Amino acid sequence: MAVIDKPQAIEIYEREHEIFRRQFQKFLAKEVTPNIAQWDRDEIIDRSLFNKLGEAGFLAMAVPEEFGGAGTSDFRYNAVIGYEAGLAGAFTPLLGPSLHTDIVLPYLLEYCTEEQKQRWLPGVTSGEKIMAIGMTEPGTGSDLANIQTEAVREGDHYILNGAKTYITNGINADIVVVACKTKPEGGHRGLSLLVLERGMDGFTRGRNLQKLGQHAQDTAELFFKNVKVPVENLLGEENKGFSYLVHNLAQERLSVAVAVQGTIDGAIRDTLAFVKERKAFGRPVGTFQNSRFVMAKAKTAADVSRAFVDNCVMKLSRNELTPEEAAMVKYWTTDLQGKVTDELLQLWGGNGYMAETSIARAWSDARVTRIYAGTNEIMLEIIGRGMGLGEPR
16 A cells, blocks of 8 residues: 555554544545535535534534533644545535634633633534634734724623624634724734624624635625623633734644645545546556656655644644744645645646546645635744844844
């Protein structure tokens, strides 16, 4: 069996992780893969997928048992899900559940009061309450300090006004963690996190945005007009939101990198099978020197990348992953994803331009990964500054 068909860097996983992996592979084959084409056409996954993931134990695994979760903080379980989703070509439909589990959940676990945990975590674990996070605004991308959405406290409520855009799970979400200004003159020291819930007056959603790729994932605009948010929905302390957001960025970026690594390996696997079968001039395309070289370079780059990803997974599991390393792994994998999928698509010829092929989906879905979770230019800035190369004062 070819090395590329083996599970991801199995040495970093223990027996229980591999049992979990096999269970999740079966879940993907039954509940996800057969529905991808329909979800692509619908441009949204069915809400029931969250319920099915929750029932099977593949959602919000870090939630304590008293609230219905598994109570495991071992990120390797998250990594198994992300990697296998990418490998199976299910990167996009599992993007929403991944954001729910890997990116939004840590804020609730870290900063919720006991009352808030009782109120939200059971539904988050079961998939009944789908989560999103609102950071990006129409005029603000990676610059969190320039957020314009504002909340003014009036008695036992905040009055929230503003807008967010490009919000993953934006249509499906029942709970949205919104980054907003509560001290406008404070810059990044004046940001807070408020939890909005479906049905609040003045909280509306725009259209489900049409995208170049990742069609199965709902991405929406959110609007806030004089929304009365109870003070009890403040997450953590007022004006501490920026530090909370920065604290969780390492896991967010690694989560992206793990799934991207899976898509790279899946694209290589599928292309290898295709070039062995497709013929040109009376022989398989894979037997031409150019094809061999393209495949050899992709395979080598993927294996080197996977070693780095797995090293970062272990570091995060030990709470040792630095912001610079998280930026490196996000930049490296997503940049490699774009290069590899583009080069592999060429080997498919006209077939590669057909939307129903796995390589076409992998290629179109790949473009945005260099933009979200912090653009790759921001990643390079973080890495460079970490090397002591800040701008002169």
